[in-house]
Amino acid sequence: MMQGGFKRKSKAASEIPSSSLADMAFLLLIFFMVSTTFRKEKKRDVTIPAAEATRKLDSPRKDVVHLFIERDGGVYINDVHYPIDQVHQVIGPMYAENQALVVVIRADEDVQYQWVDAVQKQLQQANAVRVTFYTNVEHRMTRERR
Amino acid sequence: MALMRKKNRQSAEIPTASMADIAFLLLVFFLVTTVFDEEKGLAIVLPEAQEQVQVSQKNILHIVVQEDGLVRVKRGESPAEQTVRSNEIGSIWRLEFAKNDKLIAAVKTAPGAPYKFMIDVLDQLQDAKADKISLQILE
Numbered sequence: 001m002m003q004g005g006f007k008r009k010s011k012a013a014s015e016i017p018s019s020s021l022a023d024m025a026f027l028l029l030i031f032f033m034v035s036t037t038f039r040k041e042k043k044r045d046v047t048i049p050a051a052e053a054t055r056k057l058d059s060p061r062k063d064v065v066h067l068f069i070e071r072d073g074g075v076y077i078n079d080v081h082y083p084i085d086q087v088h089q090v091i092g093p094m095y096a097e098n099q100a101l102v103v104v105i106r107a108d109e110d111v112q113y114q115w116v117d118a119v120q121k122q123l124q125q126a127n128a129v130r131v132t133f134y135t136n137v138e139h140r141m142t143r144e145r146r
Numbered sequence: 147m148a149l150m151r152k153k154n155r156q157s158a159e160i161p162t163a164s165m166a167d168i169a170f171l172l173l174v175f176f177l178v179t180t181v182f183d184e185e186k187g188l189a190i191v192l193p194e195a196q197e198q199v200q201v202s203q204k205n206i207l208h209i210v211v212q213e214d215g216l217v218r219v220k221r222g223e224s225p226a227e228q229t230v231r232s233n234e235i236g237s238i239w240r241l242e243f244a245k246n247d248k249l250i251a252a253v254k255t256a257p258g259a260p261y262k263f264m265i266d267v268l269d270q271l272q273d274a275k276a277d278k279i280s281l282q283i284l285e
Contacts, residue, residue, distance in 0.1 A: 018166065025169030029176070036180065049262040051269035057185035064185055069261075104185055107261050113211075114257035116264070117283040124195045134187040135265060 041079050044068045049109035050138035057132055063100045065091070069107035073115040084115065087122035095128045106134040188268055190279060205248045209235065210284060211255040215263045232263060235270040243276070250278040257283055 046068060057064070067087075068076040075082050077090055095101045103123055107116055123131060193199070208220040211232075219228045219238055230238065243249050251271050255264045264281070271279055 019162075021166035022162065022169050025166050025173055029169060029173045032173070032176065049265040051188055051265055051272075053188060053269045053272035054186050055189065057187065057189065059185065061185075102185075102189075104187060109262035109265070110260045112257065113255040113259045113261055113264055114283060116261050117255070117257070117281075120192055120281065124192050127194065129192040129194055130189070131192055132185070132187040132189045133265060133268065134185075135269070137186070138269075 041066060044070060044076060044106070046070060046106055046108040047110070048106065048134055048136050051135035052138050054135045054137045057102065057104070059100065059102045063098060064102050064104055065094060067091075067103055067105050067119065069105065069111050069115055069119060071108040071111055073111060075115075075119060084118045084122065087119055088126040091123060091126040091128050095126055100130075101128050102130045102132060103128050104132045104134050188265070188272055190268070190281070193280070201250055205246065205250055207239070207242055207249055207251050209251060209253045209267060211253065211259050211263050211267055213256050213259045215259075215266075217267060232266040232270060235267050236274040239271055239274040239276050243274075250280060251276050252280045252282060254282045254284040 065077065070076070073084070075084055075087060077087070082090055091101075091103065105116070105119065120131070123129065204222040206222055208218075210218040210220070212218065215232060217230050217232050217235060219230060219235070220226070221242060239249075239251065253264065253267055253271070268279065268281075
């Protein structure tokens with residue numbers, strides 16, 4: 001009993017197609033997995049000291065070079081061990097290439113200060129004067145307990 | 147032959163309806179568990195090589211970090227020395243800086259002292275908003 005010509009013609013589903021949802025999710029997953037870059041340097045056995053005044057460093061990752069000083073005074077830059085008096089030969093060219101270079105010193109909390117001082121003198125010689133001593137955040141409460 | 151009728155009508159395919167849920171779960175799991183190690187620490191600008199700045203003795207707060215972690219403080223020209231714990235440096239700095247805003251903190255660390263004692267003092271100074279800090283080694 002068709003009175004007018006107003007038959008519903010559209011047979012398209014009103015639901016959002018969800019069959020490709022899995023593909024999308026996996027695509028995102030793979031995208032994030034591929035685009036995530038981790039630091040390539042291997043972990044060193046250094047105990048980082050804690051400090052209340054720890055601030056986040058704003059420099060982009062490409063301006064940052066890590067310098068590890070192990071407990072026995074061994075210096076490592078990019079996983080290579082260098083004698084302390086050669087540090088300026090390594091950092092010098094890096095600084096020449098990138099004036100915004102920031103050297104992050106990750107020294108063991110028990111290393112003798114003379115090694116840290118020697119490294120600082122090397123960095124001054126290489127003109128890389130922007131230095132950060134890597135520390136962990138310490139809260140006042142934990143400090144008082146110490 | 148009615149007894150031989152196949153009873154099992156289950157589909158042989160793996161159900162894919164929950165695949166999206168699984169994928170999103172993995173995605174969220176990895177997003178949450180990934181920790182980027184951000185760069186943080188105590189920033190300082192070293193003086194450039196061969197840069198000698200003459201500073202009047204009265205504008206220097208001498209801070210000597212000893213091997214045992216105790217700190218000797220000497221104010222400018224006065225010969226009096228005071229031995230304190232590193233956590234008192236911040237208040238000493240605030241006090242002295244209020245009297246003289248040209249003050250420079252000269253931190254001299256004993257060569258054999260552990261690095262963390264220097265960090266403790268530097269931490270106190272930076273926490274007390276000191277910006278003119280000189281790091282030296284005790285000779």
